[in-house]
Structure formats: C-alpha cells, structure tokens
Amino acid sequence: MTHxxxxxxxxxxxxxxxxxxxxxxxxxxxxxxxxxELSRLxxxxxxxxxxxxxxxxxxxxxxxxxxxxxxxxxxxFLVSGIGALALAASVALAVVLAPESGARPQDTNLAGGQxxxxxxxxxxxxxxxxxxxxxxxxxxxxRTAMIAATLEDRLARVDQRLQVMNLMDRGVxxxxxxxxxxxxxxxLDALVDVHATRAGYVGF
Amino acid sequence: xxxxxxxDADTVLPGARAGxxxxxxxxxxxFQAPVYNLARRICRTTEDAEDVLQETFMEVFRSIGxxxxxxxxxxxxxxxxxxxxxxxxxRNKYRDADALPDDVMAPRREDAALRMDxxxxxxxxxxxxxxxxxxxxxxxxxHEEIATMMDRTVSFSKSQLARAHVRLRRWLGEEVPx
Numbered sequence: 135m136t137h138x139x140x141x142x143x144x145x146x147x148x149x150x151x152x153x154x155x156x157x158x159x160x161x162x163x164x165x166x167x168x169x170x171e172l173s174r175l176x177x178x179x180x181x182x183x184x185x186x187x188x189x190x191x192x193x194x195x196x197x198x199x200x201x202x203x204x205x206x207x208x209x210x211f212l213v214s215g216i217g218a219l220a221l222a223a224s225v226a227l228a229v230v231l232a233p234e235s236g237a238r239p240q241d242t243n244l245a246g247g248q249x250x251x252x253x254x255x256x257x258x259x260x261x262x263x264x265x266x267x268x269x270x271x272x273x274x275x276x277r278t279a280m281i282a283a284t285l286e287d288r289l290a291r292v293d294q295r296l297q298v299m300n301l302m303d304r305g306v307x308x309x310x311x312x313x314x315x316x317x318x319x320x321x322l323d324a325l326v327d328v329h330a331t332r333a334g335y336v337g338f
Numbered sequence: 339x340x341x342x343x344x345x346d347a348d349t350v351l352p353g354a355r356a357g358x359x360x361x362x363x364x365x366x367x368x369f370q371a372p373v374y375n376l377a378r379r380i381c382r383t384t385e386d387a388e389d390v391l392q393e394t395f396m397e398v399f400r401s402i403g404x405x406x407x408x409x410x411x412x413x414x415x416x417x418x419x420x421x422x423x424x425x426x427x428x429r430n431k432y433r434d435a436d437a438l439p440d441d442v443m444a445p446r447r448e449d450a451a452l453r454m455d456x457x458x459x460x461x462x463x464x465x466x467x468x469x470x471x472x473x474x475x476x477x478x479x480x481h482e483e484i485a486t487m488m489d490r491t492v493s494f495s496k497s498q499l500a501r502a503h504v505r506l507r508r509w510l511g512e513e514v515p516x
Contacts, residue, residue, distance in 0.1 A: 140500040140504050144503065148481075170514045174507070174514065175507075178510070183476050185379075185460075187372065188374060190371075190387075190391060191384070194370075194391065195362075195363055197392070198366070199359060199363075205396065
C-alpha cells in the first residue's frame with residue numbers, strides 16, 4: 135500500500151480543498167500508518183506553537199527612540215533645512231564680505247571671508263563623507279546611537295542658530311558666523327568618526 | 339499566535355502617530371516580546387534578532403500614520419517584523435546553508451541515535467525552511483502570503499514546509515514504521 139506523502143498530509147490540513155484530497159481522505163480512513171503520521175504532524179505543530187516566548191535580554195526602547203528621533207530630525211533637516219541653511223550661508227558670507235562702515239580694515243574682512251568659505255567647504259565635504267556611511271539605514275548599537283543622537287542634536291541647534299543669524303546685529307553676525315561654522319565642522323567631524331568607527335567594526 | 343493586543347490602543351495610537359514618546363513606549367512594551375520571538379525563531383543569532391527588533395520598531399514609528407486599523411495592530415506589526423526578518427535572511431544569504439544538504443550542516447549520525455528536542459531540531463533546519471515552518475505553522479500565514487513575503491512561489495513555500503517536516507520527523511525520532 136502506498137502511504138500519503140508529507141505534502142499530501144500537509145495539504146489535508148489546509149483550509150482549501152486541493153484536487154485529490156477526497157481520495158487521500160478515503161485512504162486515511164483505512165490506513166493506520168497515515169492516521170498516526172497525521173496525528174504526529176498535528177502534535178508537532180501544536181508543540182511548535184507551544185514553544186516558549188523568547189524575550190530580548192534588555193529593553194532597547196531608549197536606543198530605538200533615539201534612532202527614530204535622529205532619523206526624523208534628519209528628514210526634517212533634509213526637507214526644510216538645506217534651503218534655509220543655504221540662505222543662512224549666503225547671508226553669512228555676504229555679511230563677512232560686505233564692507234564695514236566701522237573702523238575694521240578691509241583686509242581683515244577678506245581674510246575672515248576666505249576662512250569662512252574654507253570652513254563652509256569643509257562642512258560640505260564632511261556632509262558628503264557622512265552620506266557615504268548611509269547613517270539612516272545603518273543599525274547602531276545603543277551607545278553609538280546615543281552618541282550619534284547627541285551630536286545630531288547639537289548639529290541641529292547650530293543649524294538653527296545659523297538660520298536666525300541674519301536677524302542679529304551685523305557686528306555680532308560677523309563674529310558669530312565663523313564660530314558657528316567651525317562648530318558645525320567639529321560636530322560633523324565627530325559624527326563621521328562615529329559612523330566610520332562603527333562601519334570599520336562591522337566590516338563596512 | 340495572534341494573541342498580542344494593546345489594551346488601550348485607541349488612546350495609544352493617536353499619540354504614537356504624533357511621535358509622543360510615552361505612546362511609542364506603550365506600543366513597544368506591548369509588542370517587543372512577540373516581535374523579538376518571531377525574529378529570533380527565524381534568524382540564526384540573537385544579534386540578528388535584536389537588529390530586526392530595532393528595524394521593526396523604527397519602521398513602526400515611521401509608518402504608524404499609515405496604519406488604517408483594517409486588521410489588528412499586532413497583525414500589522416507582525417508583518418513588518420516578518421518582512422524585516424526575511425530581509426535579514428536575504429542579507430545574510432552567504433551564511434545560509436540552503437544550498438547545502440543537511441548532511442553537510444551537521445554530520446549525520448544514525449537516525450535512531452538522533453533524538454533532538456524540538457528547539458534543537460528547529461534550529462538545525464536551514465534558515466529558509468525554519469522561516470517557512472515558523473510563519474506557516476506558528477504565525478498562521480498562508481503559503482500565498484509567505485510566497486509574497488519571500489518573493490518566491492507558492493509551491494516553493496509548500497515544498498519547503500514538507501521537506502522541513504520530513505526532517506523534523508526524522509530528527510525527533512517520530513517516523514512511523516510502515
């Protein structure tokens with residue numbers, strides 16, 4: 135006697151009727167071996183369902199929230215920040231390069247303007263370097279995620295200050311501008327380091 | 339295993355959609371264990387399962403606004419988790435032993451001497467076979483749904499399940515003498 139195959143036994147457990155199921159049922163009615171097989175299959179599935187619930191070793195909510203917030207900030211920054219930042223950058227540059235009405239000599243402005251341009255170029259390079267690591271798609275361990283989130287928070291604050299800088303007094307703007315862009319470069323540098331270290335660790 | 343429910347989903351959902359951390363935490367607490375369990379049953383390592391847990395909730399928090407409430411919240415979260423776990427399997431394909439017969443994965447001993455418990459036998463299956471067994475037999479997905487999630491055919495899912503059960507039967511010493 136040919137017994138039912140595993141495929142046939144499994145098909146008999148499915149809600150829909152496959153062609154031939156009635157013939158298999160007829161066989162099952164008279165075959166002790168296949169009845170035992172089906173019963174063991176049912177029991178095995180029941181035991182699979184009864185396996186204990188495996189739980190994570192620790193609560194990772196804070197890390198996940200930090201990552202989710204960082205991702206959200208990054209998205210907001212990408213959508214609205216780049217335009218505003220470009221505007222702030224042009225304002226900053228215009229402020230530094232514009233002739234001062236006060237006693238400050240022209241060559242000081244030009245030197246400051248050149249340094250600002252260099253700092254802004256460095257900032258762009260670091261943004262590009264960061265994008266290589268694709269930080270939005272990368273899974274970070276908790277500690278790295280927290281460090282990255284802290285740096286991104288500070289970066290967001292610097293960008294905010296750059297955006298509102300054009301409301302400040304011109305003298306303040308001039309001194310603030312370079313300082314903020316330097317701070318931005320420093321933060322981006324650290325952020326690239328974080329992702330480079332992590333990528334090196336996992337063999338990026 | 340569709341037994342996980344968020345008791346106060348009606349109050350938590352609007353908060354989670356607005357990005358409220360307390361609501362997100364309630365969501366996380368309700369579903370972290372079943373999500374991790376599903377990921378751990380499918381993935382080979384705890385590290386992979388923890389990554390899947392993280393990726394799943396990142397996606398849940400990102401997309402909760404798109405959950406319309408047509409089905410159960412756990413059903414929606416579970417589908418995200420299953421999809422992330424299967425993505426991880428594909429990413430780790432080089433580690434997968436699907437291309438290898440089971441004899442290569444572990445040296446075969448005399449079947450009679452091989453009496454594994456169910457956990458060990460499940461662990462011994464290839465990642466794809468284990469994923470199909472878990473998604474079909476435990477989580478209750480149909481072969482059609484599994485085929486869609488795995489980007490394979492329905493017959494692939496059916497044959498993986500049948501082969502897996504033949505192996506489980508042998509490893510568990512449950513063969514019926516004809």
